[in-house]
Every structure is written in C-alpha cells, then in structure tokens.
Amino acid sequence: MNQMVSTEKFLPWAPELTGEPMPPAPKPKPGPGAFLALPLRLAWRQLRAEKSRLAAAMAGVMFACVLVFMQLGFRGALFDSATNMLGAMRADLFLIHPMTDASFRPEPLPRARAFQTLADPDVAVAVPIYLAQTSFRNPETGRKRTVQLIGLDAEMGAVAFTGLAPLVDALKRPDTFAFDVRSRPEFGPIGAIFAERGNFQIQLGSRNMELVGLVEIGPSFGADGNVVLSETNFRRVFERRVSNTDLVALKLRDGADTVAVQARLRALLPDDVVVMTHAELVAHERSYWENGTPIGFIFVFGSLMGLVVGMVIVYQILFSDIASHISEYATLKAMGYSNGYLARVVMSEAFILAIIGFIPGLLFSTWLYNWVGAATFLPLTMYPERGLTVFLMIFAMCTLAGLLAMRKLRDANPADMF
Amino acid sequence: MEAPVELRGITFAYGEGTLRREVLREVDLSIAPGEIVLLTGPSGSGKTTLLTLVGALRAMQQGSARVLGQELAGASEGARVTLRGRIGFIFQNHNLLGFLTARQNVAMSLELHGGMNERQRLERAGEMLAAVGLAEHSEKPPSQLSGGQRQRVAVARALAGEPGLILADEPTAALDKASGQEVVHLLRDLAKTRGVPILLVTHDPRILDIADRIVAMEDGRIVQPAAA
Numbered sequence: 001m002n003q004m005v006s007t008e009k010f011l012p013w014a015p016e017l018t019g020e021p022m023p024p025a026p027k028p029k030p031g032p033g034a035f036l037a038l039p040l041r042l043a044w045r046q047l048r049a050e051k052s053r054l055a056a057a058m059a060g061v062m063f064a065c066v067l068v069f070m071q072l073g074f075r076g077a078l079f080d081s082a083t084n085m086l087g088a089m090r091a092d093l094f095l096i097h098p099m100t101d102a103s104f105r106p107e108p109l110p111r112a113r114a115f116q117t118l119a120d121p122d123v124a125v126a127v128p129i130y131l132a133q134t135s136f137r138n139p140e141t142g143r144k145r146t147v148q149l150i151g152l153d154a155e156m157g158a159v160a161f162t163g164l165a166p167l168v169d170a171l172k173r174p175d176t177f178a179f180d181v182r183s184r185p186e187f188g189p190i191g192a193i194f195a196e197r198g199n200f201q202i203q204l205g206s207r208n209m210e211l212v213g214l215v216e217i218g219p220s221f222g223a224d225g226n227v228v229l230s231e232t233n234f235r236r237v238f239e240r241r242v243s244n245t246d247l248v249a250l251k252l253r254d255g256a257d258t259v260a261v262q263a264r265l266r267a268l269l270p271d272d273v274v275v276m277t278h279a280e281l282v283a284h285e286r287s288y289w290e291n292g293t294p295i296g297f298i299f300v301f302g303s304l305m306g307l308v309v310g311m312v313i314v315y316q317i318l319f320s321d322i323a324s325h326i327s328e329y330a331t332l333k334a335m336g337y338s339n340g341y342l343a344r345v346v347m348s349e350a351f352i353l354a355i356i357g358f359i360p361g362l363l364f365s366t367w368l369y370n371w372v373g374a375a376t377f378l379p380l381t382m383y384p385e386r387g388l389t390v391f392l393m394i395f396a397m398c399t400l401a402g403l404l405a406m407r408k409l410r411d412a413n414p415a416d417m418f
Numbered sequence: 419m420e421a422p423v424e425l426r427g428i429t430f431a432y433g434e435g436t437l438r439r440e441v442l443r444e445v446d447l448s449i450a451p452g453e454i455v456l457l458t459g460p461s462g463s464g465k466t467t468l469l470t471l472v473g474a475l476r477a478m479q480q481g482s483a484r485v486l487g488q489e490l491a492g493a494s495e496g497a498r499v500t501l502r503g504r505i506g507f508i509f510q511n512h513n514l515l516g517f518l519t520a521r522q523n524v525a526m527s528l529e530l531h532g533g534m535n536e537r538q539r540l541e542r543a544g545e546m547l548a549a550v551g552l553a554e555h556s557e558k559p560p561s562q563l564s565g566g567q568r569q570r571v572a573v574a575r576a577l578a579g580e581p582g583l584i585l586a587d588e589p590t591a592a593l594d595k596a597s598g599q600e601v602v603h604l605l606r607d608l609a610k611t612r613g614v615p616i617l618l619v620t621h622d623p624r625i626l627d628i629a630d631r632i633v634a635m636e637d638g639r640i641v642q643p644a645a646a
Contacts, residue, residue, distance in 0.1 A: 336503025
C-alpha cells in the first residue's frame with residue numbers, strides 16, 4: 001500500500017500547467033470479488049466468442065460425463081441386482097457353507113445343522129432352502145431358458161417373498177410352483193397369461209408343473225428369473241440328496257437379540273457353517289461380484305478411460321485457445337496483468353466447461369438410465385450422491401486439464417511483443 | 419521534480435559464453451516530465467531492447483534504471499508487474515482482444531485499478547474512445563475496424579489507465595501514411611494535455627515532427643542526443 005501512496009509524487013501530472021483539477025486520492029486495489037469474478041467473466045467471453053470450439057468442448061465433457069454415469073450405473077445395478085434374491089429373503093439369521101461364494105453356485109451344508117439351531121431357545125423356526133438352476137420352457141414360444149429354483153417350506157414363514165403368503169396351501173399340492181413376475185420377459189408373458197386363465201402348466205426341467213401364483217423377487221446377473229416351490233416339488237424337478245441343503249433361514253422369537261443369538265449359534269455349530277445376519281448375507285453376495293470377479297474393476301476402468309478421454313479433449317481445447325490468443329495474453333501481461341490473473345482465466349474456462357458439460361450430461365444420462373433400465377430390467381437409478389460423485393470427477397478432470405494447459409501460458413512473453 | 423525515466427550505464431547482452439552478444443552498452447538516457455522522445459536507429463541497434471527494459475518487460479542485467487520512481491535493477495517480478503500497470507503500451511500490432519468490443523478492450527486496462535465499478539469503467543472507456551474519435555465505433559469488435567481505427571483503440575487503451583509513461587514500438591509500421599500521421603498526432607495531443615511523457619521507437623521518418631527530442635542509436639550506443 002505504501003507503494004500506491006508514494007506513486008503520486010512521481011506521476012508527471014502537471015495540473016498547474018494544464019488547468020486540470022488535482023488528482024483524487026490514491027485508488028484502492030481491486031476488491032476480493034474482482035479477484036475471481038473478472039477472470040471468470042473474461043474466460044466466459046473468450047469461450048463464447050468461438051461457438052464451434054465451445055460446442056466441441058461441451059460435447060467432450062458431456063461424453064466423459066455420460067460414459068462415467070453409465071459405467072457407474074451399470075456397476076451399481078449389477079451389485080444391486082446380484083443380491084435381488086437374497087435381499088428378498090427377509091429372515092433374521094442365515095446359515096451357509098463357508099465355501100459358498102455366491103448364491104448361484106452354493107456349496108451344500110448338512111441339513112441337520114438347521115435343526116441343531118432349534119436347541120437355542122430364541123430360534124423359533126429353521127427352514128432349509130434349496131437352490132438350483134434348471135430350464136424353464138416359455139409357454140408362448142416353447143424356447144427354454146435357465147431359471148433359478150428356490151425350494152423351501154413356505155408355511156413356516158421364515159422367508160417373506162412378496163406375494164408368497166397367500167400361496168402357502170397351493171404350493172403344498174404336488175407339482176406346483178410360483179413364478180417371479182419381475183423375471184426377464186424372455187420367459188414369456190407369464191403374468192398376463194396367469195391373469196387371463198388362472199393356473200396353467202409349464203415345463204420346468206423335464207417335468208410339467210402347474211403355475212399357482214406370482215411372487216416378486218427380481219432378476220440378478222446370476223439368474224434371469226426365479227421360481228419358488230416346496231421342498232418336495234423341488235426334489236421332483238431336481239434330483240439331489242435329501243441330507244444336504246444350500247441355505248438355512250432362521251426366524252427368531254419376538255424380542256430376541258439377533259447379535260447375541262448369532263454369537264451363541266457360532267459357538268454351538270461346527271465349522272462347516274457360518275452364521276450371518278440378513279445384511280451380512282447380502283454384503284457377502286455383493287462382495288463376490290465386487291471382488292471375486294473382474295466386473296467391478298471393468299466398470300471402474302471404463303469410468304477412468306472416459307475421464308482420461310474427456311481430459312484430453314478439454315486440454316486440447318484449452319491449449320489451442322491459449323495458443324491462438326498468445327499475443328493477446330502477452331499484451332495483457334505487458335499491461336500489468338499478472339501470471340496469476342491469466343492462470344485464473346484458464347482455470348475459469350476449465351470450470352465453465354465442467355459446468356456446461358455436466359448439466360446436459362446429467363440430463364442425458366438420466367434419460368439413458370430410464371431407457372436402458374427399461375430395456376435391460378437393471379435397476380439403474382440416478383442417485384443424488386452418484387450425481388455429486390460424477391460432478392466432482394468431471395470437475396477434477398477439467399481442473400487437471402486446466403493445470404496442464406496453463407503451462408502454455410509461459411510462452412506468453414510480453415518482451416517478445418516488440 | 420524527478421524525471422519519469424532515468425537510465426544510467428545500461429548494458430544488456432543476449433546469450434552466454436562465446437554466443438554472448440551485447441546489444442546495449444553503457445546507455446544513459448533521461449526523459450523529462452511531459453517530454454516526447456523518439457528513438458531511431460537501424461535494425462539491431464538495441465532500441466527495442468531498451469524499450470522492453472524501460473517497460474519492465476525484461477529483467478535488468480547491469481546499470482540502473484529508475485522508471486516512475488521504481489528502481490528496476492534487481493526488482494522482483496511482482497514489482498515489475500505492478501510498474502507495468504502504470505505504463506501505457508502501444509505495440510506495432512494493435513493486439514486487441516478479438517472477442518471483446520472496442521469499449522471492453524479499453525476497459526480492460528482499467529480493471530487493474532480498483533475504485534471503479536463496471537459502469538464507471540465502461541463510461542471512462544467510452545470517453546477515451548470519443549477522445550480518439552471512435553465514439554460511434556465503441557461497440558464494434560476489432561475485426562470490424564480498419565487498421566488505423568484499431569491502432570487508435572490501442573492508443574485509447576494505453577491512455578485510459580492514466581499512465582505515468584507511454585511506451586510505443588513502431589506504432590505506425592502497419593499503417594498507411596495518412597492514418598499513421600493521424601494516430602501519432604492524436605497520441606501527441608492526448609499525451610501533451612495530460613503531461614504524460616512518451617518514449618517512441620520508430621523507423622518512420624514521416625512522424626519525426628511530433629518529437630521534442632530525437633535520440634539515435636547505433637550498435638547499442640546513443641550516438642546523437644540532439645534536440646529536434
């Protein structure tokens with residue numbers, strides 16, 4: 001500030017010769033608002049002047065944005081849907097074999113373990129669940145497709161699939177089953193035919209079975225559709241040893257402490273079973289898809305590629321923008337604009353591109369989520385947190401591109417202007 | 419009153435070792451308040467280098483240069499940037515920002531100085547454009563102006579920030595005779611009413627008449643500090 005005051009006596013202003021009034025008091029420095037606002041405005045004016053370049057930059061950011069949204073969307077949908085079946089089995093505790101990685105490929109455990117748990121006074125019901133995959137013949141086209149069989153005793157009420165409770169008596173009859181209406185459409189318009197005609201025959205494996213009702217579970221990456229039937233009917237479709245089961249669902253007495261019961265059962269049961277809560281079972285299944293397969297990595301890699309491509313595009317745009325204005329930038333430096341000011345102009349451009357690319361990218365991705373979700377029956381949802389995550393990624397991408405492009409500013413040397 | 423420009427023993431060389439080439443040797447020059455000095459000489463005589471040193475666009479090597487009270491020998495980059503804000507530059511090419519109107523270009527030189535809001539800056543820029551006779555062209559981008567008009571916008575830009583010194587490098591080189599004359603006379607008149615000194619590098623013999631003093635350079639030395 002001392003410098004500003006002292007300039008006055010060096011100004012060659014000669015009011016006594018020209019008759020002009022004396023200069024006013026020394027001017028204050030530009031305010032803090034101008035520190036960012038003026039470079040931002042200059043950046044916007046510069047971007048706006050070249051419509052085609054702006055459109056290219058916007059398209060680049062939007063491309064990266066949509067790519068990342070779709071990758072993260074598919075990744076989330078995969079993990080959400082992979083656990084559809086287990087998520088729908090609302091019981092208090094579960095037993096599985098410790099070597100079971102995923103429900104579509106279970107390791108059998110002794111059926112006797114289910115009844116051993118009844119030794120604990122807080123365990124009310126123990127239901128063995130049989131899991132297997134077999135073919136399902138589309139009643140309309142006659143084509144076969146693999147379906148997930150879930151064999152269990154519905155009457156015990158340990159597993160509460162939506163729509164299962166009213167079907168308990170019908171499922172006790174020989175050769176009957178309930179079908180998951182949220183299965184993929186390749187199984188045929190089962191729901192529509194059932195609504196029209198009532199019970200009808202469908203071939204499961206090599207056996208004709210009677211459809212007696214509909215439940216809601218949802219397809220997963222491991223299975224396109226689900227069928228629920230009684231233990232006896234399960235063994236009619238699918239031959240296997242009675243002494244083994246795949247999963248055991250436990251229902252506790254009202255008011256029982258789930259964690260305490262889980263600890264007691266762990267102490268009671270041998271090492272060939274693990275005791276899990278519902279949340280742990282779902283997390284276990286999810287972690288298989290996340291860590292046990294390359295699928296999670298593929299989507300993360302795809303997102304990164306999208307960001308790298310977007311960054312290169314933004315970098316190119318910013319770089320050529322600086323290169324074509326290099327003499328103007330040098331002039332601004334000669335006029336007394338600092339390197340920091342010009343750096344803020346470039347970073348403002350990057351910031352503007354991040355915003356004007358992200359907004360259409362978000363809208364387009366939301367539309368794509370609905371469209372792709374309807375086509376693939378995957379649960380693609382635009383969560384606000386995901387939007388924020390992607391915005392931060394895009395923002396970081398543009399910031400990095402801006403920092404790289406900023407190095408070009410060094411070429412703006414005002415001494416070369418003469 | 420202290421001279422706005424006071425150069426003592428300026429020596430400057432490009433390159434190092436065997437490639438070292440001196441372009442300025444022991445140059446002394448002082449400019450009085452309100453004085454218009456023309457610097458002439460053949461190509462390579464060092465006049466442009468001298469101009470960039472006075473304009474704080476290059477770091478000094480040897481000698482002392484006091485410009486508007488600021489010693490440039492050993493001055494920091496920050497001090498030089500601050501000093502540049504108090505000097506008006508006019509280049510051979512107008513170097514106006516193509517995406518701004520003439521008025522916005524002039525206002526750019528006012529944004530560095532606080533105490534003015536946007537309306538005041540544009541108002542002042544409009545007054546400066548009127549002073550160079552471009553009032554009716556103030557909302558046009560540079561691409562819609564003629565060469566002489568663009569250089570007049572550059573003059574308005576250089577003067578708008580009320581600089582303590584004007585540095586000009588071949589301002590007429592890209593112009594025909596009539597518009598070149600027009601620009602330098604405008605520059606002289608505006609500088610004289612404000613009492614701003616001018617250091618102008620030129621080859622152009624047609625504009626020598628605006629000078630208070632003509633300084634000729636040759637081989638990095640001032641050879642003929644003669645009065646006009």
